[in-house]
Each structure stands twice: as structure tokens, then as C-alpha cells.
Amino acid sequence: MVTVKDRRHVILATDKQLELLAKAKTWYLDGTFKIVKAPITQLFSIHAFVKFEDVVKQLPLCIVLMSGRKRRDYK
DSSP states (O other), rough: OOOETTEEEEEEHHHHHHHHHHHHHHEEEEOOOOOOOOOOEEEEEEEEEEEEETTTEEEEEEEEESSSHHHHHOO
């Protein structure tokens, strides 16, 4: 959990997912507001392409439940 002033953000990722993100050349970021309920105001996700054998897919590798959407929350 990360705290920014009075806001809390919960970061969900396994060690393997973080390892895959570290190896990725490009990250894809996505934020959605409509599917979350208070006190959460945004579901933020970080995706990357992952290759396994001959298959390449874009996967969400880190999920962040955010209680704020100001610039300082993203830093």
C-alpha cells in the first residue's frame, strides 16, 4: 500500500509480474473510473506484451486501486 497525504493506493502484482515488467521494452497504461466503488476512484493497470513459446499477448501485470486521481497520486 502507498499513502499520499490522505489517500491510499493498493498495488497488486506478484514478483514474477514485476520481473516481466522490468524486462518489457514498452509499458501500456490504462485507467478506468466507472467500474469502481467508493472509496476507490480509479482502477489503474500497467500492461506489457509477454511471449510464451510462439504466442505473444498483452497482459495486465500490475493493478492499482486508487483513492485519488490527482497528479501527485500518479507520482
